[in-house]
Amino acid sequence: MSVLEVRNLSKSFDGEEVLRDVSFDLEKGECLVILGNSGSGKSTCLRCINLLEHPDGGEIIFQGQNILGRHVDENKVRSRINMVFQSFNLFANMSVLDNCIIAQRKVLHRSKEEAKRIAMENLNKVGLAEKAKAFPASLSGGQKQRVAIARSLCMDPEILLFDEPTSALDPLMVAEVCGVMAKLREEGVTMVLVTHQIEFAKKIASKTMFLYSGVVDCLGPTNEIFGNPTPKFKEFLAVELG
Numbered sequence: 001m002s003v004l005e006v007r008n009l010s011k012s013f014d015g016e017e018v019l020r021d022v023s024f025d026l027e028k029g030e031c032l033v034i035l036g037n038s039g040s041g042k043s044t045c046l047r048c049i050n051l052l053e054h055p056d057g058g059e060i061i062f063q064g065q066n067i068l069g070r071h072v073d074e075n076k077v078r079s080r081i082n083m084v085f086q087s088f089n090l091f092a093n094m095s096v097l098d099n100c101i102i103a104q105r106k107v108l109h110r111s112k113e114e115a116k117r118i119a120m121e122n123l124n125k126v127g128l129a130e131k132a133k134a135f136p137a138s139l140s141g142g143q144k145q146r147v148a149i150a151r152s153l154c155m156d157p158e159i160l161l162f163d164e165p166t167s168a169l170d171p172l173m174v175a176e177v178c179g180v181m182a183k184l185r186e187e188g189v190t191m192v193l194v195t196h197q198i199e200f201a202k203k204i205a206s207k208t209m210f211l212y213s214g215v216v217d218c219l220g221p222t223n224e225i226f227g228n229p230t231p232k233f234k235e236f237l238a239v240e241l242g
């Protein structure tokens with residue numbers, strides 16, 4: 001069974017249709033990469049999946065439940081389908097450790113000791129255990145993003161969403177964050193990644209979806225999508241790859 005089934009998702013802002021009839025499935029352990037031009041609806045699509053935006057139509061079935069239905073605990077959904085943002089969104093007034101602990105305490109109601117243990121495990125996983133007491137301002141962009149990933153992992157999410165996690169980073173720091181994502185992929189973490197890094201996308205994605213003006217232009221196994229590109233995808237690649 002798919003972990004996530006998105007059916008005919010549509011979304012408009014101020015009468016302008018931004019997503020139309022977007023449908024895809026995500027299996028456990030799969031990595032879906034969403035590609036598309038600026039403004040094609042990639043972020044809106046991710047934000048709909050974890051209910052930061054409310055779609056106008058369609059269904060999002062997560063583990064068999066339509067999360068667009070009534071009586072859905074949105075905070076719980078957001079902890080199960082957890083987002084890593086381009087701009088990190090760390091709390092500046094809290095240490096790295098506390099950034100990783102707070103949602104575990106508030107949303108998952110874990111004890112202080114357990115939350116701390118899990119935070120340290122995940123900081124260790126992203127190579128930042130020694131920065132536990134540091135504050136975000138003293139970290140590099142790449143380190144901040146790795147903390148944000150550790151913080152997400154602390155929630156034991158079923159799905160991790162990444163919205164251009166490396167696009168605010170200097171080229172040198174991109175590699176360290178991509179390295180962490182590649183490791184998660186190997187561990188079988190289910191993820192959806194929006195990125196403009198085509199070469200990395202090709203390597204990490206089991207499935208690729210190309211959005212064009214809010215519509216799915218093509219969707220399928222990564223090697224098929226890249227091996228036999230549609231005219232619009234070809235044009236996109238030519239521009240992106242220069």
Ligand SMILES: Nc1ncnc2c1ncn2[C@@H]1O[C@H](COP(=O)(O)OP(=O)(O)OP(=O)(O)O)[C@@H](O)[C@H]1O
Pocket residue numbers: 013014018036037038039040041042043044045
């Ligand atoms: N909250 C909002 N209010 C009004 N319009 C919005 C809102 N969010 C997004 N849009 C519009 O929806 C369209 C799709 O935006 P979205 O951010 O999903 O694109 P994107 O593919 O992520 O682009 P980028 O690659 O630049 O991040 C754009 O035209 C954008 O201006």
Ligand SMILES: [Mg+2]
Pocket residue numbers: 042043044
């Ligand atoms: Mg975006």
